[in-house]
Amino acid sequence: MCCRWAKKNLPRPSRGVDLADNLVAYDARNLQIPDRELMRSGHLACPGCGAAIGMRQALKALGPDTIVVIPACCWAVINGPYPYHSLEVPVIQVAFETAAISAAGIRAALEIQGRNDVTVMAWAGDGGTFDIGFQSLSGAVERNDDIIYVCYDNEAYMNTGIQRSSATPYGAWTTTTPTDSPKAEPKKNIVEILVEHRIQYAATACISHPEDFIRKLQTAKSIRGAKFIHLWISCLPGHKVEERFSIKLARLAVETGVFPLYEVHSGTRYTINHEPTFVDVAEYLKLQGRFRHLQEADIDRIRHNIEWEWQRLRLKVEMGRRLPLPPVGAIAGVQPGRFES
Numbered sequence: 001m002c003c004r005w006a007k008k009n010l011p012r013p014s015r016g017v018d019l020a021d022n023l024v025a026y027d028a029r030n031l032q033i034p035d036r037e038l039m040r041s042g043h044l045a046c047p048g049c050g051a052a053i054g055m056r057q058a059l060k061a062l063g064p065d066t067i068v069v070i071p072a073c074c075w076a077v078i079n080g081p082y083p084y085h086s087l088e089v090p091v092i093q094v095a096f097e098t099a100a101i102s103a104a105g106i107r108a109a110l111e112i113q114g115r116n117d118v119t120v121m122a123w124a125g126d127g128g129t130f131d132i133g134f135q136s137l138s139g140a141v142e143r144n145d146d147i148i149y150v151c152y153d154n155e156a157y158m159n160t161g162i163q164r165s166s167a168t169p170y171g172a173w174t175t176t177t178p179t180d181s182p183k184a185e186p187k188k189n190i191v192e193i194l195v196e197h198r199i200q201y202a203a204t205a206c207i208s209h210p211e212d213f214i215r216k217l218q219t220a221k222s223i224r225g226a227k228f229i230h231l232w233i234s235c236l237p238g239h240k241v242e243e244r245f246s247i248k249l250a251r252l253a254v255e256t257g258v259f260p261l262y263e264v265h266s267g268t269r270y271t272i273n274h275e276p277t278f279v280d281v282a283e284y285l286k287l288q289g290r291f292r293h294l295q296e297a298d299i300d301r302i303r304h305n306i307e308w309e310w311q312r313l314r315l316k317v318e319m320g321r322r323l324p325l326p327p328v329g330a331i332a333g334v335q336p337g338r339f340e341s
């Protein structure tokens with residue numbers, strides 16, 4: 001175990017840390033989560049992988065009548081080879097840049113068959129969403145294709161060995177942004193970009209808040225048209241974190257304000273779903289080897305960026321409240337009368 005951490009240049013397990021000291025822990029005994037399991041054990045993810053946890057939660061939300069479309073990414077491996085695969089729903093693997101359009105094509109074929117009871121979920125990484133699959137996603141959203149698109153975001157191209165993507169945050173180490181020149185650009189705001197497409201429903205979610213994620217997927221399932229969920233996940237080798245801190249790290253992403261939980265209906269109505277306790281971001285950064293090189297001045301800059309992003313988010317909530325109801329034609333798929341009720 002020790003050699004393994006040393007080899008990967010990971011922080012060693014610190015025996016003094018007790019998960020109970022986690023300021024942001026909540027009582028897991030009261031979670032309301034569907035019992036049904038559609039993901040078997042024996043999958044091929046790294047231990048503690050947030051992408052595996054996220055898929056398990058997603059299928060609990062959507063149920064067995066779901067087709068999952070997966071482009072090149074860690075999940076193309078995690079499911080395992082047929083007949084030893086881990087998911088109990090149909091899965092189709094598609095080319096890296098085609099998750100959204102492949103899902104839309106499957107949805108169209110189901111519609112021809114009159115099968116409106118089947119949900120089609122595209123499940124792609126940040127590289128396949130923010131960068132390489134973006135044109136296909138943008139097209140599907142603009143056409144209001146009836147799919148749920150979940151981007152599980154581990155903030156780099158992990159499957160090919162941790163290269164930077166446009167979802168990688170400012171200051172992070174990756175193999176293409178080494179510690180002497182870490183990422184200098186901010187993370188792309190993918191939800192904001194899709195909101196500007198006037199998407200019917202967009203939301204953020206995190207594996208540490210499964211009830212929130214499950215509710216958002218169920219909301220998405222109830223809406224016809226394009227829906228997008230941006231799911232933050234922990235990635236142990238990519239973030240350089242010990243396995244046992246997978247959920248703690250995800251909670252800290254939310255509670256420090258780094259990753260706000262919110263949803264946007266009809267491209268205008270923003271709702272913040274969870275008010276963080278705003279734990280100092282240093283707690284989040286110091287848990288991860290990928291930020292170990294940061295100086296106090298860098299951490300200060302990150303603190304200020306969080307404050308600034310939260311001010312913007314709160315203004316968007318306010319703007320959505322003040323704006324009159326959108327006219328017909330302003331939002332994809334909105335029919336006369338929809339907002340009056």
Ligand SMILES: Cc1ncc(C[n+]2csc(CCOP(=O)(O)OP(=O)(O)O)c2C)c(N)n1
Binds near residue numbers: 125
């Ligand atoms: C067109 C194309 N370019 C590059 C690749 C190689 N490739 C496979 S998976 C992957 C990384 C995917 O990153 P991301 O979408 O973030 O998913 P993750 O691996 O992090 O789960 C890359 C670059 C490919 N399969 N196809």
Ligand code: SF4
Binds near residue numbers: 234236237
């Ligand atoms: S590299 Fe990261 S996302 Fe990929 S299987 Fe491992 S923990 Fe999961």
Ligand SMILES: [Mg+2]
Binds near residue numbers: 126152154156
């Ligand atoms: Mg990734």
